[in-house]
Ligand SMILES: [Zn+2]
């Protein structure tokens with residue numbers, strides 16, 4: 545009689561990503577789902593199945609075939625106190641998350657970002673580059689991007705990540721570079737430092753950023769023209785620097801050649817994939833993930849004891865192996881039903897606030913330090 549009757553009944557859940565490009569796929573694709581008690585969830589290698597209940601991701605499954613019932617959903621029963629027994633279906637959705645490496649993703653400025661150059665004044669720069677990511681905390685990934693931000697499609701997620709990169713790129717240039725005349729020879733350093741900053745941002749989305757490269761930073765046409773037009777070179781004090789810059793701009797590093805060089809950088813930088821997912825990554829190849837064939841144990845990241853690979857909690861110290869949610873303000877791991885952050889007191893229902901530039905009123909991403917529009921410092 546009511547609209548809820550149109551919920552899609554989920555009995556056998558399985559996903560094959562034909563495109564190889566999807567970060568996550570929702571079941572059902574639209575509307576609400578009802579999961580039959582005892583439904584089968586088949587998770588392939590390099591995937592994780594995430595249960596999405598009342599707008600929150602609350603449990604995850606690694607590779608294998610799983611029967612969905614109360615006993616197999618400890619996080620749902622333990623944290624959310626949802627008892628689920630035969631006959632009555634659970635009104636929930638499932639996200640299948642692709643845990644493979646996504647390589648050579650392109651990022652770039654949609655519109656040029658403002659940069660206050662000490663020699664040239666306010667100029668607008670375009671920048672492009674590549675990055676590699678992998679989802680390492682699937683529940684956190686769904687909760688932070690889908691749950692909190694309301695971003696649903698792979699395309700929208702990729703677009704948002706690019707905005708984050710561009711915003712941090714803008715902050716970084718604003719902080720460390722006085723003039724683009726000093727750019728030559730600094731691409732490698734800039735790329736590395738930018739990646740280091742973004743690793744933390746991406747970790748809050750449950751993502752490991754294993755590689756990021758700036759392939760080009762392009763000045764606006766009028767600056768380029770000035771470079772080309774020798775008659776206007778008198779605006780420049782140091783011709784030698786200018787010639788070098790021109791060479792650097794033209795170089796536009798070949799990303800493909802550099803692409804693999806830093807592929808392993810993110811590993812071992814404190815990002816810990818939960819055991820139940822690390823195990824299923826054995827066949828991913830090339831990234832240094834160690835899955836010992838036939839071994840059914842792994843190491844708890846907290847107490848360092850050997851624990852079963854599919855444990856959601858360490859049986860010895862109780863440490864939760866799956867990160868469910870993090871404070872948008874300070875990044876502390878939070879319980880799913882926490883209303884306030886136990887560390888900084890920030891409300892968990894509050895969306896991350898956009899930073900409004902006090903000079904030109906443009907909206908910048910939360911935490912931005914330099915305005916993308918006017919290049920002024922935001923404090
Ligand atoms: Zn432990």
Ligand SMILES: [Zn+2]
Pocket residue numbers: 871872873874875876885886887888889890
């Ligand atoms: Zn906090």
Ligand SMILES: [Zn+2]
Pocket residue numbers: 901902903904905906915916917918919920
């Ligand atoms: Zn501004």
